[in-house]
Amino acid sequence: MQVRTRHTPTFGVARLVLAPGEMVLADPQTLVATSYGLAVDVKGAGAKAVALCTAGAEGGWIDAAPALPGDLHLVELDGTHGWCVSRLGWVASSSTVAMNPDAPPMKALFGGVEGFLNYAHGQGSVVLACYGALDLVTLAAGEAVTIASDHVVAFADTVQCRLRALPPDGAQSIHSGEGLVFDFAGPGAVLTQTRGPRRLATWLRANGVSSRS
Numbered sequence: 001m002q003v004r005t006r007h008t009p010t011f012g013v014a015r016l017v018l019a020p021g022e023m024v025l026a027d028p029q030t031l032v033a034t035s036y037g038l039a040v041d042v043k044g045a046g047a048k049a050v051a052l053c054t055a056g057a058e059g060g061w062i063d064a065a066p067a068l069p070g071d072l073h074l075v076e077l078d079g080t081h082g083w084c085v086s087r088l089g090w091v092a093s094s095s096t097v098a099m100n101p102d103a104p105p106m107k108a109l110f111g112g113v114e115g116f117l118n119y120a121h122g123q124g125s126v127v128l129a130c131y132g133a134l135d136l137v138t139l140a141a142g143e144a145v146t147i148a149s150d151h152v153v154a155f156a157d158t159v160q161c162r163l164r165a166l167p168p169d170g171a172q173s174i175h176s177g178e179g180l181v182f183d184f185a186g187p188g189a190v191l192t193q194t195r196g197p198r199r200l201a202t203w204l205r206a207n208g209v210s211s212r213s
Helices: 104-110 197-206
Strands: 002-006 013-018 023-026 031-034 039-043 050-054 060-064 072-078 083-086 090-094 097-099 117-129 134-139 144-148 152-156 160-165 180-185 188-193
Touching: 002 072, 013 023, 013 090, 023 060, 031 050, 060 090, 083 104, 090 097, 104 117, 104 160, 117 152, 134 144, 134 180, 144 188, 152 180
Parallel strands: none
Antiparallel strands: 002 013, 013 060, 023 050, 023 090, 031 060, 039 050, 072 117, 083 117, 083 152, 090 117, 097 117, 134 188, 144 180, 152 188, 160 180
């Protein structure tokens, strides 16, 4: 899979160029267009839906764009390390990349309950989207930082991390990340976004904007 991006960093669109018979996994909500004849098979429903896209004998392409405006980022996995990825930030990945919500890093964070992150490992490309601009936080060994969960797009599994509530007595959810922050310690990389999807939803509700208004 070759990934070509356009309209970044504000309204990113990723074109995924596939070889003959090549398959790619994508969030069906991000699909904008495909080359004629490319097969799209959606598995699951709702937030767990995944589109298996397969190119024909002559290859093909897919245009994918996230719902919220912002930048795109490509992570290349070499099989050595995995990445913990926000479910809202995942756009697409090579079929050679496994997405495993039950992987040990996820169990360590969420205690066996399904959380707001997924775990990507294997070899291949992972296309990520952020809301707003993308920032790369590179942590040296022993360097630490605290980041609100709503602003975390992904991080390498070389990074040590823990989740905690902020404030301790406020509403919190490991399913959405509401009310939680990450404490990270290096070495490794953390990808962040300058805007938070949950903060947008909160602002819309607070200002009387809803699906019924």
